[in-house]
Amino acid sequence: MPSVTYELPDGSVHQLDVPCGQSVMDGSVRNNLPGIVAECGGSCSCATCHVFVEEGQSTFDEPTGEELELLEYADGARPNSRLSCQLILTDGCPQVRVTVPDTNG
Numbered sequence: 001m002p003s004v005t006y007e008l009p010d011g012s013v014h015q016l017d018v019p020c021g022q023s024v025m026d027g028s029v030r031n032n033l034p035g036i037v038a039e040c041g042g043s044c045s046c047a048t049c050h051v052f053v054e055e056g057q058s059t060f061d062e063p064t065g066e067e068l069e070l071l072e073y074a075d076g077a078r079p080n081s082r083l084s085c086q087l088i089l090t091d092g093c094p095q096v097r098v099t100v101p102d103t104n105g
């Protein structure tokens with residue numbers, strides 16, 4: 001099962017096993033981690049699931065135009081910014097590590 005490490009705004013680090021087919025956002029929300037709000041429930045329309053992908057970027061599909069457009073409005077966006085609801089884990093994923101910004105609320 002893929003493993004995702006979440007570094008939260010308070011500096012805490014959580015490593016979770018997230019089943020294939022679920023998103024990085026699902027892993028966070030289902031384990032009640034704070035920081036990824038996911039207001040729209042994963043339909044790529046809110047940007048409150050913004051993360052910085054520190055490791056494992058190549059694992060995921062390239063962002064769609066819709067995702068890139070939303071990221072333009074995400075506070076503090078960087079080149080490694082992604083919407084975590086669009087990051088679907090697959091079999092054979094390498095280690096994935098994300099930082100959750102403190103601006104998702």
Ligand code: FES
Binds near residue numbers: 025039046085
């Ligand atoms: S949960 Fe709304 S865009 Fe990801």
